Structure formats: C-alpha cells, structure tokens
Amino acid sequence: MKKTKQLIMGLLLASIAAPLVSGCGSQQTQTKMQSLDKYVYDSSKVYDITWTSWLGSPVDEDAEMIKYWNEKLGVNIEIWNIDPGNYTEALGLKIAGGNVPDELWTPDVTTYYKYAKDGILAEISEDILKQCAPNLYEYYMSEEPMAFKYWSVNGKQYGIPAISSVGRTPMVYRGDWMKNVGVDKVPETLEEFEDLMYKFAKEDPDGNGVDDTYGLSNSGLDAVYGAYGLVKGYWLDRDGTLVYADIQPEMKEALALLNKWYQDGVLDVEFVMDEKQGSGSNMSKPFVTGRIGFTASGEDWHYKPILENSTEANDWEGDNVKEMRKLDPEGADSITFGLPVIGPYGKRGMKTGNKVGTESNTVAFGAQLNNEPDKLAKILNVIDTIGFSSLENYLTAENGIEGKHWEFNDKNQIVYLDSKYEQYTERAKIGAHTVMTPLKSLAWNTGTESYDNWIANGPRSKEYGIANALKTVLPSETRYRTELDKLASETFIAIITGDKPIDEFDKFVEDWKKMGGETLEKEANEWYASVK
Amino acid sequence: MFKRRTVGDVTFETVSVIFMIFFCITTLYPFLYLVGLSLSSADASTIGYSILPQGFSLENYAKVLENSDIGVGFKNAIIKTIIGSAVNVVGAIIAAYPLSKKYFPHRSMWTGLIVFTMFFSGGLVPSYLLVKRLGLLESMWALILPGAISTYNMIIMRNFFMSLPESLEEAAKIDGANDFVVLIKVVIPTSMAIIATITLWSLVGHWNSWFDALIYITNPDKQLLQIVMRRIVLEGTVQMLNPNAADYTSKPVNSENIKAATIMITTLPIIAVYPFLQKYFVKGVMIGSLKG
Numbered sequence: 001m002k003k004t005k006q007l008i009m010g011l012l013l014a015s016i017a018a019p020l021v022s023g024c025g026s027q028q029t030q031t032k033m034q035s036l037d038k039y040v041y042d043s044s045k046v047y048d049i050t051w052t053s054w055l056g057s058p059v060d061e062d063a064e065m066i067k068y069w070n071e072k073l074g075v076n077i078e079i080w081n082i083d084p085g086n087y088t089e090a091l092g093l094k095i096a097g098g099n100v101p102d103e104l105w106t107p108d109v110t111t112y113y114k115y116a117k118d119g120i121l122a123e124i125s126e127d128i129l130k131q132c133a134p135n136l137y138e139y140y141m142s143e144e145p146m147a148f149k150y151w152s153v154n155g156k157q158y159g160i161p162a163i164s165s166v167g168r169t170p171m172v173y174r175g176d177w178m179k180n181v182g183v184d185k186v187p188e189t190l191e192e193f194e195d196l197m198y199k200f201a202k203e204d205p206d207g208n209g210v211d212d213t214y215g216l217s218n219s220g221l222d223a224v225y226g227a228y229g230l231v232k233g234y235w236l237d238r239d240g241t242l243v244y245a246d247i248q249p250e251m252k253e254a255l256a257l258l259n260k261w262y263q264d265g266v267l268d269v270e271f272v273m274d275e276k277q278g279s280g281s282n283m284s285k286p287f288v289t290g291r292i293g294f295t296a297s298g299e300d301w302h303y304k305p306i307l308e309n310s311t312e313a314n315d316w317e318g319d320n321v322k323e324m325r326k327l328d329p330e331g332a333d334s335i336t337f338g339l340p341v342i343g344p345y346g347k348r349g350m351k352t353g354n355k356v357g358t359e360s361n362t363v364a365f366g367a368q369l370n371n372e373p374d375k376l377a378k379i380l381n382v383i384d385t386i387g388f389s390s391l392e393n394y395l396t397a398e399n400g401i402e403g404k405h406w407e408f409n410d411k412n413q414i415v416y417l418d419s420k421y422e423q424y425t426e427r428a429k430i431g432a433h434t435v436m437t438p439l440k441s442l443a444w445n446t447g448t449e450s451y452d453n454w455i456a457n458g459p460r461s462k463e464y465g466i467a468n469a470l471k472t473v474l475p476s477e478t479r480y481r482t483e484l485d486k487l488a489s490e491t492f493i494a495i496i497t498g499d500k501p502i503d504e505f506d507k508f509v510e511d512w513k514k515m516g517g518e519t520l521e522k523e524a525n526e527w528y529a530s531v532k
Numbered sequence: 533m534f535k536r537r538t539v540g541d542v543t544f545e546t547v548s549v550i551f552m553i554f555f556c557i558t559t560l561y562p563f564l565y566l567v568g569l570s571l572s573s574a575d576a577s578t579i580g581y582s583i584l585p586q587g588f589s590l591e592n593y594a595k596v597l598e599n600s601d602i603g604v605g606f607k608n609a610i611i612k613t614i615i616g617s618a619v620n621v622v623g624a625i626i627a628a629y630p631l632s633k634k635y636f637p638h639r640s641m642w643t644g645l646i647v648f649t650m651f652f653s654g655g656l657v658p659s660y661l662l663v664k665r666l667g668l669l670e671s672m673w674a675l676i677l678p679g680a681i682s683t684y685n686m687i688i689m690r691n692f693f694m695s696l697p698e699s700l701e702e703a704a705k706i707d708g709a710n711d712f713v714v715l716i717k718v719v720i721p722t723s724m725a726i727i728a729t730i731t732l733w734s735l736v737g738h739w740n741s742w743f744d745a746l747i748y749i750t751n752p753d754k755q756l757l758q759i760v761m762r763r764i765v766l767e768g769t770v771q772m773l774n775p776n777a778a779d780y781t782s783k784p785v786n787s788e789n790i791k792a793a794t795i796m797i798t799t800l801p802i803i804a805v806y807p808f809l810q811k812y813f814v815k816g817v818m819i820g821s822l823k824g
Contacts, residue, residue, distance in 0.1 A: 058752040081750035
C-alpha cells in the first residue's frame with residue numbers, strides 16, 4: 001500500500017521537479033519578473049477545472065449554479081463530490097489513483113503540509129496572488145498580513161489559508177440564580193467570581209431546598225486559567241519567547257485554587273466530563289439542566305436569544321437557550337454574559353481562535369498547474385471574483401440567483417423563494433452555499449448587523465481573547481503531543497481532586513520537559529524567530 | 533421431569549437470569565431511547581433520559597420521508613443489498629462445494645490460498661486502484677464484486693457440506709445424477725439452515741456497509757441510504773463541522789429527533805428480516821461450527 005503510494009508520489013514529483021529547479025538560482029529576481037508574465041489567462045479559452053470544497057451535500061450533476069459560474073467566468077468546472085466526514089481519506093485515495101484536483105481544498109494545515117512535502121501541489125507566491133487575485137491579496141493584507149508567511153513550507157508557498165472569524169469563549173451566568181443569591185453585579189475579578197461560585201453552590205440558588213447545585217464544571221476551569229492569563233494547551237508570547245501555558249508557575253496557583261473549590265463542593269464532582277454531551281450537541285448539559293450556574297462551554301452564539309429587530313429573516317435561538325427554555329423558561333431568559341475575570345496578577349482573558357492558525361483550512365493547487373500557469377491564473381481569478389470582488393457575487397455564490405432562488409424583503413433580509421433553500425444542504429445541491437467559496441472575504445457576511453450588535457453588547461466576545469501564538473504544526477508535535485497532553489490532563493485532574501499534592505506540579509513540569517516538551521519549546525521558538 | 537434441584541442449580545439459574553436481564557437492558561436501552569426520541573415532538577427536551585416519547589408525534593418520520601435523498605438512498609440500498617447478497621450466497625455455495633469434496637485435487641492448497649486472504653489483504657489504496665482500473669467507479673458493482681466471496685462464510689459453508697454424509701451423494705450418482713444435479717437437488721435442499729444463515733449475514737453486512745460507497749460512489753443519484761443517514765446524523769458534530777463558516781451560518785438543519793427518526797428508518801428494514809430467518813439461524817450457526 002505504502003509502496004504504490006510512494007511510487008505515484010515519486011512519479012508526480014519527477015514530473016514537476018524540472019520547472020521547480022529552473023525557477024531557482026542566482027538570477028532569481030530576473031526569473032521572477034519573467035515568470036510572472038506567464039501567469040496570465042487567455043480570455044478566449046474555456047478552462048476545464050476540477051474543484052474541491054467543503055460540501056454540505058453532494059452537488060447534482062449539471063447543478064444550476066455551477067452552470068451559472070461556468071458561463072459567467074468562461075470556465076468548465078467539475079466538482080468532486082467528496083464527503084466532508086472522511087474527506088482527507090477519500091481525497092488521498094483519489095490522489096493515489098493519479099488524479100490531483102486543480103483546486104484542492106484541505107481541511108487542516110497538517111494535510112496541506114503533507115501534500116506540499118509530497119510534491120503534489122503547485123508553487124505559488126505572494127507576487128502571483130497580487131497579480132492574479134488582487135482583491136484577495138488586499139483583503140489578506142488588511143486582515144492577516146502574515147497569513148502567507150505562516151503557510152510557507154521550506155520557504156515556498158503552496159496554499160492560501162482561509163481566514164476565520166474568531167470569537168472568545170463566552171462567560172455565561174444564570175441571571176436568575178444571581179438574583180436569588182443576592183448578587184446583582186456580574187463578577188469582574190477572580191475574587192468576586194469565587195464569591196459567586198460559592199453562593200451558587202451553597203445558598204440553594206434554585207430554591208428547591210436541596211443541596212444539588214454547583215458553581216461550575218469542566219468549562220469553568222478555563223475561566224480560572226484565564227484569570228491567570230493562561231489557556232491550557234496554548235503557546236503564549238512572554239517577552240518575545242514562546243512558552244507553553246500548561247507548565248507556567250501561575251498554573252500551579254490556578255490548580256491550587258481549583259483544588260480548594262473541589263474540596264468545598266463548589267466545582268462539580270463530575271467536572272472531569274465534558275459539559276457537551278450527546279452527539280452533535282452544542283449544549284452544556286449541567287448548565288441547561290440547572291446543575292451549575294456558570295459555564296464557558298461552546299461558543300457565544302450557542303447562547304444567543306432571538307433578537308428584536310433582527311436583520312435576519314427567521315431569526316434563531318442558540319442551542320443552549322432553546323434547550324433550557326424547554327426545561328426552565330425563566331432561566332433561559334435570564335442568561336447573563338460577563339467578561340473574563342481579573343486574576344491576582346491583573347491578567348484577564350479566555351481562549352480565542354486564530355484568524356489563521358493550525359485549524360485553518362487551505363486552498364492549494366494541483367502540481368499539474370506548474371506547467372499551466374495560465375490555468376492557475378484563471379483559477380485564482382475565479383476564486384477572487386466569486387469570494388472577494390463584490391457583495392453581489394458573494395451573495396449569488398452562497399444563496400443562488402437573486403430573483404430566482406431568493407430576494408430581499410422590505411426589511412432588506414434575504415428570503416428564499418422556495419423554503420427548502422433555507423436548508424444549506426439543499427443549497428449545496430445546486431452548487432451554492434460553500435461549494436464555490438472555499439475562500440471568501442468575511443466582510444460580505446450580510447444580514448448579521450443585529451448579530452454583530454448583540455456580540456458587541458452581550459457576550460463581547462471580540463474582547464479579551466487569548467490566541468495561540470503558535471500558528472503552525474511543529475515537526476515533532478505528532479511524536480510527543482498526545483503523550484504530553486495526556487500527562488497534563490491526568491496530573492491536573494489528580495491535583496484538583498486532591499489525589500496528588502499540589503507540589504506534584506513541579507514534578508510534572510520536569511517530566512513534561514523530559515518527555516519531549518523541551519524539543520517542542522525549541523521548535524516553537526525556532527518557528528517564531530522565522531516569522532518575525 | 534421432576535428432577536430434584538440442588539442449591540447450586542438454583543443459584544446458577546438465578547445468577548444467569550439476572551445477568552441476562554441486565555445484558556438485555558443494556559442492549560435494548562439505547563435502541564428504545566432512540567425510538568422514544570424519534571417519536572417525541574420537536575419541542576420536547578432532548579436532554580432527559582427517558583425511553584417514553586415526550587408527546588407522541590409522527591412528524592419527525594414525515595419530515596425524514598419527505599427528504600428526497602432518503603428515497604433515492606433507500607431504493608439504491610435495497611437493490612444493492614438484494615443483488616449483493618444473492619451474489620454472496622451463490623458465490624459461497626459454488627466455491628464451498630468443490631472444496632468440501634475429499635477427492636477434489638489439491639483441495640488443501642486451494643483452501644489455504646483462500647484462507648490466506650482472511651489474514652492478509654492488499655489494503656485500501658490498492659483496492660481503490662483495482663476498482664478504478666476495472667472501471668467500476670460510480671457503479672453499484674464496485675460495492676458488490678470486491679466482496680463477492682466472503683471467505684468466512686465460504687469456510688462455514690464448506691464445513692457444513694463436509695458434514696453431510698457421503699452416501700447421499702453416492703446414492704444420487706447411482707441414480708444417474710451429475711455433479712450439478714447433486715448440488716442443486718440434494719445438497720442445497722438439505723443445507724437450507726446454513727444457506728439461510730449466510731443469507732442473513734450477507735443481508736446485514738450489505739445493509740450496514742457504507743465506507744466502500746463513500747469512496748467509490750460520488751454521484752448523488754447513486755448514493756446509498758447509509759451515506760445519507762450518516763450525513764444527517766453526523767451533522768453538526770466535530771467530524772462534519774463546516775470550517776468555511778466558522779460561525780453560525782451552517783447551523784444544523786436537523787434536530788436530534790429527526791436524527792433519531794432517520795436512524796430508525798434505516799434500521800427497521802433489516803430488523804424486519806430477522807424474524808423470518810431466525811429459526812434457521814440458531815441451527816445454522818451451530819452446525820457450521822468448525823470441524824476438522
């Protein structure tokens with residue numbers, strides 16, 4: 001199995017090696033100037049393009065929207081229906097079978113690196129992007145200028161990371177419980193937070209006369225780490241050096257505090273379990289069922305109420321609110337957001353994603369395009385036109401043709417003319433939804449004005465986020481990371497439950513370094529130096 | 533049958549009955565939970581653990597059946613299961629019968645070669661390449677031919693045939709029957725127990741398989757029910773999350789109740805087959821047990 005793969009990769013590699021080699025050398029600048037001239041597409045030619053993307057549902061043959069773009073842009077796009085559930089595996093088989101799609105979407109950075117190193121991707125550069133996809137380039141420069149640099153493999157660029165919209169983990173309290181225990185101010189500091197958690201646990205906030213409540217559970221641990229400026233599993237910049245959050249001395253203090261809360265019955269005894277239980281569920285079970293009064297589980301929009309004067313047609317309620325309403329309508333209406341609490345060193349923050357990071361999906365191009373620079377230019381033009389050039393194109397790509405599939409109502413909301421298109425799976429079938437927008441500008445998200453307003457005034461999840469300072473996968477990460485994560489989790493749980501003394505933490509730090517952590521620290525800082 | 537029961541007998545029976553009851557509960561509970569969930573109305577909480585539906589409603593089933601993908605998938609899955617099982621059973625019989633005969637030349641070598649495939653396989657990529665080069669991609673035969681002969685089933689069938697008395701065959705031959713007539717008129721009728729068993733296994737195997745369809749079939753008109761179900765059930769889970777819309781714009785369109793109803797609809801046809809084949813089943817597995 002491996003041999004066949006290697007053989008095929010080898011052949012592919014050989015077939016693309018020649019143009020790559022000739023592209024380097026002493027006359028680099030000159031070659032560059034010349035080589036850019038070839039990245040111009042022939043507008044009289046119809047290009048056949050094989051295309052992959054995240055598909056909500058397999059796209060129909062002769063899908064309407066694919067036809068629309070084909071005619072509009074002068075291309076002939078063939079969509080590969082690859083199920084997103086086993087995407088990497090299924091795509092890998094097709095590639096092993098000798099077919100590499102022209103436009104190749106990968107769900108994560110690891111797959112992208114692998115393909116780049118296997119030599120099945122065409123090389124691109126910032127200059128090519130600047131020339132062939134000017135709108136895209138400009139957008140990236142304004143959002144995350146380092147994006148292309150983060151994505152280089154051995155100094156060369158093969159792919160474009162998608163930019164994600166990011167939000168900090170929300171801090172969610174039960175307002176009705178706060179009222180019942182006589183607290184009307186949302187905690188600002190760790191002390192106030194601790195006080196409220198003790199009251200939630202001890203003062204019968206649900207008023208049923210039984211001691212059956214806790215302050216917080218699994219997701220609450222993050223809130224405490226955050227008060228010390230830490231996010232478990234993240235790399236942080238400390239005076240220009242990358243350090244790993246789990247082994248910082250503040251972590252020891254956070255664990256000691258949690259240990260105290262556990263002993264006092266404030267931290268849920270079942271805190272070891274993830275709050276999200278059940279398949280496909282975003283809800284925090286202990287929070288929804290009234291076992292805990294604080295949660296930081298899921299995303300801000302899982303707690304979103306139906307907004308008044310929403311700019312979206314058929315405004316929706318977040319999973320947690322919806323489920324809670326079934327059990328306790330009063331509790332659902334009282335959901336209150338706070339900000340990350342300030343810890344003893346004046347730090348505050350919670351986990352937030354990266355606009356471009358290890359979880360970003362990537363668009364790359366099959367190595368066959370090394371020999372067809374004009375086609376590569378055309379594909380970049382297609383991506384640029386649909387996802388970055390105008391709101392009109394973006395809305396068409398996501399929703400279908402205006403007047404045929406949807407229209408604006410008098411409140412400027414998008415209304416689908418056939419209600420089945422409200423389901424994204426139905427839109428995917430005709431080639432809309434995300435089929436043609438593997439990369440897109442987030443500036444086009446319309447209908448979300450009321451939502452953005454809510455974010456800014458409710459959960460305020462754009463503030464006080466701590467992002468992972470490491471935006472790549474380290475070479476030795478696959479070798480050590482699982483073991484190290486396991487060691488950290490086991491030690492933390494043992495310390496919190498009191499199975500092991502607090503001082504066990506010092507031994508953990510030593511073990512962590514010995515078990516490969518030191519190598520990771522070294523690699524992380526090497527990477528950090530390389531992108532500065 | 534009034535045998536005196538000792539204390540030991542009673543204890544043993546009590547313990548095994550209690551054990552079996554618990555065993556049955558653990559097996560049945562998740563299933564009944566899904567039944568309950570699928571019959572609950574949409575505004576019922578999905579968080580409680582109850583096997584009783586909260587507010588009876590067939591709405592979920594109606595919604596699932598409205599889904600055009602389910603209809604297409606159902607049709608394809610039934611055709612594939614029936615043809616595939618027929619190929620499996622016929623294949624197992626015609627492979628097992630010669631191998632059960634002691635006078636078949638190089639019998640142990642042939643058997644050995646076939647058993648070898650149970651332990652060593654080419655792996656995923658070569659299988660894919662084979663199917664691709666045979667031109668079977670996008671065809672239902674890609675799901676049937678690679679597994680046409682199930683080695684395990686074939687061996688069980690062979691062992692069953694070997695247990696039939698040789699005199700049966702000899703008697704038929706004296707009456708002028710050739711090998712084919714012996715197989716069709718004598719061996720098969722006396723082997724219905726094992727054939728029913730293998731049929732059931734093949735049906736269940738074909739009905740449950742999905743991964744081959746995922747990699748060989750991408751045309752939406754040819755997709756199988758299992759793939760459709762998987763997509764609906766996994767919707768919104770980490771595995772299927774849509775990273776293109778890292779915010780809420782692709783929130784799941786199906787509720788937990790609809791997911792449960794989809795699972796029920798996919799499972800019921802194969803459960804319905806069991807009662808008809810059950811009586812052969814127990815017998816067949818026993819007789820097919822390995823013999824020298």
